[in-house]
Amino acid sequence: xxxxxxxxxxxxxxxxxxxxxxxxxxxxxxxxxxxxxxxxxxxxxxxxxxxxxxxxxxxxxxxxxxxxxxxxxxxxxxxxxxxxxxxxxxxxxxxxxxxxxxxxxxxxxxxxxxxxxxxxxxxxxxxxxxxxxxxxxxxxxxxxxxxxxxxxxxxxxxxxxxxxxxxxxxxxxxxxxxxxxxxxxxxxxxxxxxxxxxxxxxxxxxxxxxxxxxxxxxxxxxxxxxxxxxxxxxxxxxxxxxxx
Numbered sequence: 001x002x003x004x005x006x007x008x009x010x011x012x013x014x015x016x017x018x019x020x021x022x023x024x025x026x027x028x029x030x031x032x033x034x035x036x037x038x039x040x041x042x043x044x045x046x047x048x049x050x051x052x053x054x055x056x057x058x059x060x061x062x063x064x065x066x067x068x069x070x071x072x073x074x075x076x077x078x079x080x081x082x083x084x085x086x087x088x089x090x091x092x093x094x095x096x097x098x099x100x101x102x103x104x105x106x107x108x109x110x111x112x113x114x115x116x117x118x119x120x121x122x123x124x125x126x127x128x129x130x131x132x133x134x135x136x137x138x139x140x141x142x143x144x145x146x147x148x149x150x151x152x153x154x155x156x157x158x159x160x161x162x163x164x165x166x167x168x169x170x171x172x173x174x175x176x177x178x179x180x181x182x183x184x185x186x187x188x189x190x191x192x193x194x195x196x197x198x199x200x201x202x203x204x205x206x207x208x209x210x211x212x213x214x215x216x217x218x219x220x221x222x223x224x225x226x227x228x229x230x231x232x233x234x235x236x237x238x239x240x241x242x243x244x
Contacts (some may be wrong), residue, residue, distance in 0.1 A: 003108035015133065023165065026045070029151045037048040048135070049072070069084070071083040071086075072183050073146075073147040075125055075128060075129065075147070076128060076129055076132035076147050077132075078132050078135075078145060078146050078147045078153075079132045079144060079145075079146040079147075079151045080146060080147060080204075081146065081149075081154075083145060083146065084154055084156065085206050085210070086150060087156060087208070088104070088144075088146050088156055088206040088210070089206050091156060092199055092204065092206065092209075094106055094158070094164035095158070095159075095199055095200075096200075096204075097149040098159075099154070100158070100159050100160065100161075101159075101161070101162065101163055101165075101198060101199060101200075102156065102158045102159070102160060102199045103155075103156075103157045103158060103160060103163065103165075103166035103169075103196055103197065103198045104153065104154060104155070104156060104157075104196065104198075104200070104209050104210060104213040105137075105155035105156075105169065105170055105173065105195075105196055105198045105213065105228075106154055106194065106195040106196075106197075106213035106214045106216070106217040107135075107144075107150070107152065107153040107155065107173065107177075107178070107192050107193075107194050107217070108151065108152050108192065108193045108194075108209065108217050108221060109151040109152075109177070109189055109190050109191070109192055110191035110192055110193055110221075110225045110226055111133065111189070111191060112124070112127070112151040112190055115127050115188055115190065117181075117184060119184065119188075120150040120241045123183055123184065124237055126183065127183065127188065127190070128147075128151065129152070130145050131168045131177060131181075131190075132147065132153075134176045134177065134179075135153060135173065135176070135177075136193065137176070138169070138172050138173050138176055139169070139173075140153050141156070142158055142159070142177065143155065143157050143158055143230075144156040151235065154210065154213070155169070157169055158222070159196075161200060163198035163218050163230070165240065166196050166198065166230075167196075167228070167230075170196060171228070173192065173194065174191070174192055174194065174226065174227070174228065177190065177191065177225065178190070178191050178192075185191070191225055191226030192226065192230075193217050193218075193220040193225050193226065193227065193228075193230060194217060194220070194228035195213045195214060195215065195216030195217030195219070195220065195228070195231065196216060196228060196229065196230045196231065197209045197210070197211060197212035197213040197230075198230070198231070201232060202232060212231040214232060214233065215231060216229045216230060216231040216233070216234060217229075219234060
């Protein structure tokens with residue numbers, strides 16, 4: 001190889017080396033950019049995954065809250081009519097299996113409308129919440145107290161030895177409801193009319209038992225109020241005055 005060819009060969013090698021170096025630099029740059037893009041993408045996926053997990057937790061919480069709201073009264077947090085009827089159906093099955101008795105107490109507040117009229121609905125809500133607290137204190141254990149309407153409550157008393165054993169519970173409820181309720185620096189006093197139906201004598205169906213307890217309550221509401229009556233007494237020619 002003559003000198004001229006040697007010089008040309010060296011120049012070509014240097015040029016090829018520069019090209020290779022540039023390609024290598026570009027390759028390193030591209031790899032760095034790719035790694036950066038991948039890291040950014042992975043971080044975004046982690047953030048999104050955390051967001052999805054939080055959303056899933058909130059969804060589970062919302063479902064639990066929805067189920068609770070569907071079965072509880074939003075004002076008093078007592079079981080509502082739906083849950084009461086479910087528990088009643090279950091209690092009837094238990095009573096049938098064990099040959100025991102149960103009673104439904106249909107409780108309608110007396111003189112509650114003047115509370116709303118004179119003090120307003122917020123005051124009425126306070127009274128309902130106070131009544132709910134008192135009723136829960138009376139009806140304990142496996143028994144149930146529920147709010148089934150505006151100023152209407154229902155008690156489910158299980159494992160009675162005899163139907164008349166529901167009477168003392170009704171008396172206790174009347175005593176606790178009629179205690180004065182503090183309200184905006186004053187006191188208000190309300191009462192209750194309570195109708196009682198008993199399984200199996202007054203029916204074996206949840207709706208029928210509730211309807212019969214309502215009928216017994218209504219007879220008190222029409223007369224003296226603030227007392228209780230068993231549904232079976234309505235079948236008598238002269239049921240007599242309500243019990244207190």
